[in-house]
Amino acid sequence: MLEPMTHVRIVSRTPRLEQVLRRLYRLRLLQLEPAVDSARSTLTAVPGDEERDARTAELRLLLARLDGLLELAGSDREIGDDSPSIDAAEIASDLDRIAPEVESLAARIDELRSELAVLPRYLEPLRRLMPLLPDLAELDEQKLRALKLDTIALVLNTEDDRLVETLRAALHELVGDRFELVAESGDPDAVGCLIVLAHRDAETVRALLGRAQVRHLPLPHRYEHLSFHGAVAAMEKRLESLPHELEAANADLHDLLVPRAPTWRAARTQLASELEQLEAVVKLGATARTFVAVGWTPSSRLSLLRRELELAADEEIALDVLGPTAAVTPPVLMRNRAQARPFEFLVRLLDLPHAGSLDPTMLMALFLPLMVGVMVGDIVYGTLLLGLSLYARRRYSKQSPVIRDLTRVFVAGSLWAIVFGFLFGEALGDIGHRVGLPALWFYRGGRDGVEPLLLFSLAIGAAHVLLGLALGLWRSAVERRGGELLERLGTVLALGGVFGLAGLAADRLPDGTLIPAGAAIVVGVVLLVAPSGALGLMMGPLALIGTLGNVLSYLRLAAVGLASAYLALVANRLGSLGPIWLGLFVAALFHALNVALAAFSPMIQALRLHYVEFFSKFYEGGGEPFRPFGESGAA
Amino acid sequence: MQHGLMAIGAGIAVGLAALGTGFAQAKIGAAGMAAIAEKPELTGRAILMVAIPETLVILGFAVAAMIIVLL
Numbered sequence: 073m074l075e076p077m078t079h080v081r082i083v084s085r086t087p088r089l090e091q092v093l094r095r096l097y098r099l100r101l102l103q104l105e106p107a108v109d110s111a112r113s114t115l116t117a118v119p120g121d122e123e124r125d126a127r128t129a130e131l132r133l134l135l136a137r138l139d140g141l142l143e144l145a146g147s148d149r150e151i152g153d154d155s156p157s158i159d160a161a162e163i164a165s166d167l168d169r170i171a172p173e174v175e176s177l178a179a180r181i182d183e184l185r186s187e188l189a190v191l192p193r194y195l196e197p198l199r200r201l202m203p204l205l206p207d208l209a210e211l212d213e214q215k216l217r218a219l220k221l222d223t224i225a226l227v228l229n230t231e232d233d234r235l236v237e238t239l240r241a242a243l244h245e246l247v248g249d250r251f252e253l254v255a256e257s258g259d260p261d262a263v264g265c266l267i268v269l270a271h272r273d274a275e276t277v278r279a280l281l282g283r284a285q286v287r288h289l290p291l292p293h294r295y296e297h298l299s300f301h302g303a304v305a306a307m308e309k310r311l312e313s314l315p316h317e318l319e320a321a322n323a324d325l326h327d328l329l330v331p332r333a334p335t336w337r338a339a340r341t342q343l344a345s346e347l348e349q350l351e352a353v354v355k356l357g358a359t360a361r362t363f364v365a366v367g368w369t370p371s372s373r374l375s376l377l378r379r380e381l382e383l384a385a386d387e388e389i390a391l392d393v394l395g396p397t398a399a400v401t402p403p404v405l406m407r408n409r410a411q412a413r414p415f416e417f418l419v420r421l422l423d424l425p426h427a428g429s430l431d432p433t434m435l436m437a438l439f440l441p442l443m444v445g446v447m448v449g450d451i452v453y454g455t456l457l458l459g460l461s462l463y464a465r466r467r468y469s470k471q472s473p474v475i476r477d478l479t480r481v482f483v484a485g486s487l488w489a490i491v492f493g494f495l496f497g498e499a500l501g502d503i504g505h506r507v508g509l510p511a512l513w514f515y516r517g518g519r520d521g522v523e524p525l526l527l528f529s530l531a532i533g534a535a536h537v538l539l540g541l542a543l544g545l546w547r548s549a550v551e552r553r554g555g556e557l558l559e560r561l562g563t564v565l566a567l568g569g570v571f572g573l574a575g576l577a578a579d580r581l582p583d584g585t586l587i588p589a590g591a592a593i594v595v596g597v598v599l600l601v602a603p604s605g606a607l608g609l610m611m612g613p614l615a616l617i618g619t620l621g622n623v624l625s626y627l628r629l630a631a632v633g634l635a636s637a638y639l640a641l642v643a644n645r646l647g648s649l650g651p652i653w654l655g656l657f658v659a660a661l662f663h664a665l666n667v668a669l670a671a672f673s674p675m676i677q678a679l680r681l682h683y684v685e686f687f688s689k690f691y692e693g694g695g696e697p698f699r700p701f702g703e704s705g706a707a
Numbered sequence: 708m709q710h711g712l713m714a715i716g717a718g719i720a721v722g723l724a725a726l727g728t729g730f731a732q733a734k735i736g737a738a739g740m741a742a743i744a745e746k747p748e749l750t751g752r753a754i755l756m757v758a759i760p761e762t763l764v765i766l767g768f769a770v771a772a773m774i775i776v777l778l
Contacts (some may be wrong), residue, residue: 419750420751627765627768630772631765683751
C-alpha cells in the first residue's frame with residue numbers, strides 16, 4: 073500500500089534554524105518543498121549568509137574532486153563507513169598534496185593508452201606497403217633528402233580500386249612522370265597508398281591532396297627520421313613494451329589512491345550530508361524574525377516529527393497541517409508487509425504508482441510466484457531453484473538490495489513450483505510419474521493433461537483480469553469518473569457473457585445460460601460504446617476484443633509449462649539411450665538447461681502478464697518518489 | 708495420414724506465429740535496448756514493449772493446442 077502523506081508547514085524563530093535543520097536531517101521524515109512558492113504570501117527567501125555561501129561552494133568543489141579521485145580509484149563513492157568526524161580542510165590539503173602526482177600519472181596513462189591504440193594504425197599500412205618499394209624502405213630521412221626525394225603515405229577510404237588510378241592520373245597531370253605511386257588494399261573498405269616524388273613537387277602534391285580531402289598518414293614525430301624498415305621495427309618494439317609501461321603506471325596510481333579510498337568515502341558521506349543541510353536553506357522561506365519550512369511527511373510519523381521538532385526547538389516551533397490542494401501532488405512512499413516488500417522493486421521497475429492510486433505490490437506478491445509455480449511445476453526443479461535462491465541470497469544479498477529482493481521473489485516462486493510439482497506429479501519431468509509419484513491433480517506430460525492445463529491457465533487469466541477490472545471499477549467510482557466507470561462495467565458484463573457462452577459451447581453450463589449470457593454481452597457492449605459516442609462504436613468492441621486477448625494471453629502459463637515438462641521428458645528419453653554414463657551426462661545436461669530456463673523464462677512471462685494484462689486495467693503510474701531531507705546521510 | 712496433417716498444421720500454427728513474434732520483437736528489442744542505454748529507468752517499459760508481440764505466438768499455441776486436443 074501507499075503510505076498516506078501529510079503536507080505540513082513548520083515555523084520557528086530564525087535563531088533556531090540550525091538546530092531544527094539538524095534534527096530534520098537526522099530524522100529523515102520530511103521532504104522539503106520550496107516554501108516561498110507554496111506559501112504565496114509575504115515570505116521571502118532566507119537572507120544570504122556569506123559564510124554559508126562560501127562553505128557551500130567549498131564543499132561542492134571538494135565533493136567533485138573526491139568523486140573524480142574515487143572514480144579513478146575504482147571505488148564506489150556511495151558507500152561510506154563510520155569513521156570519526158573528518159575535517160574538510162584536512163581532506164582538501166591531502167587532495168592538494170597528491171593532486172600533482174595523480175594528474176601526472178593519469179596523463180601518462182592516457183598517453184600510453186592512446187599510443188597503444190594508435191600505433192597499430194600506422195604499423196599495418198607500413199607493413200603492407202614496404203614490400204612494394206623494397207629499396208625505398210631502407211632509406212632514412214637523411215638519405216631521402218640527399219636524393220631529393222619525399223614520401224607521402226595516405227589512406228583512401230574506399231572499396232573502389234579505380235580511385236587509385238584516378239589519383240595516379242591527377243598526379244601525372246600535376247607533376248608529369250616525376251612520381252611513383254604504389255597501393256595496397258589490405259582493409260575491405262580502405263586502400264593504403266605511398267607516393268614517392270621529387271622534393272620540389274611535394275608541396276604541390278600535398279596541396280592537391282588537401283583540396284581533394286584525402287587523409288594523410290604522417291608518422292608520429294619520433295619515427296619520422298627513420299627509414300620505413302626502421303620505423304616498423306621501432307613501432308613493433310614499442311608495442312611490446314607499452315603494455316608493461318601501462319601496467320606499471322596503473323599500479324602506481326592504484327598504490328597512490330586505493331589506501332586513501334576508505335577515508336575519502338567516509339569524508340564524502342559526511343561532506344555530502346553537510347552540503348545537503350546547507351542547500352536545504354534555499355528551500356526555506358523567511359519573515360523578519362522567523363523561518364518557514366514546507367514539505368511532506370508520512371502521516372503515520374506526523375506525531376513523531378512534531379515531538380522531535382518541539383524538543384529540538386525548545387517548544388518554540390509550530391507545525392501546521394496544510395489542507396489538500398489540487399496544485400500539489402504528494403510524493404509516493406510504498407510501505408508493504410515484509411513478505412510483499414521484495415516485490416516493490418518489480419512494481420517500480422514499470423513505474424512508481426501515482427499518489428493516491430492503488431499499490432499492486434500485495435497482489436503481485438500473491439499472483440506472481442503462483443504463476444511461476446504453475447509454469448515450473450516440478451518438485452526437483454523447484455527444490456534446485458529454492459537452493460540456488462537461498463544460496464544467492466546468503467552470498468550476494470548484502471551487495472545489492474535488488475539481488476536481495478530478487479532472491480526472495482525466487483524463493484516464493486520455487487516454493488510454489490514444489491507445490492505444483494506435487495499437484496502435477498512431476499519430479500525431473502516424468503521420472504516422478506514413472507517411479508509412482510501420484511499426481512494430486514493431473515499429470516501435464518500425458519495426453520489427458522493438455523486440456524485441463526489450458527483450462528486452468530484460462531481460469532487464472534479470467535480471475536486475474538476480472539480482479540484487475542474490479543479494481544479499476546472501484547478506482548473509477550472513488551475518483552467519480554463516470555464514463556470510465558461505465559466502460560469498465562460494460563467490459564466486465566460483456567466478458568462474463570462471453571465466458572458464459574464459452575462454457576455453454578463446451579457443455580459445461582446448462583442451456584438456460586444462453587439468454588443471460590447474451591443479455592450480458594449486449595448490455596456490456598452498449599455500456600462500452602455509450603460514453604465515447606460515435607467513436608465508441610469502433611473503440612468499444614475493439615476494447616472488448618483486447619480484454620479477451622488479455623485473458624487468452626494467460627495460455628502462456630500452459631505453453632511455458634508444457635515446454636518445460638516436455639524438455640524434461642526429452643532429457644529422460646535421451647538419457648535412457650546408449651551407455652548409462654553417457655545417458656546420465658546427456659540427461660544432466662538437458663535438465664540443467666531446463667532449470668536455467670525455468671529460472672528465467674517463467675519470471676519474465678509472469679512479469680509480462682502483470683504489467684500488460686493486469687496493470688492495464690487499473691494501474692496509474694507516474695508517481696514521484698518520497699525523498700526525505702537527510703537521505704544522503706542514509707547512503 | 709489425417710493425424711499427420713493435423714500435427715503439421717499445429718506445427719505451422721505455432722511456427723508462423725513465432726516467426727511473426729520474433730520479427731516484431733527483434734525490432735522492438737533493438738529500440739528498447741537503445742532507449743535503456745540512454746535512460747536505464749525505462750527498463751520496465753522496455754520489457755513490457757518487447758513482451759507485447761508474444762500474444763501472437765500464444766494465439767498460435769492456442770490454435771495448435773486445439774488441433775492437438777482434437778487428434
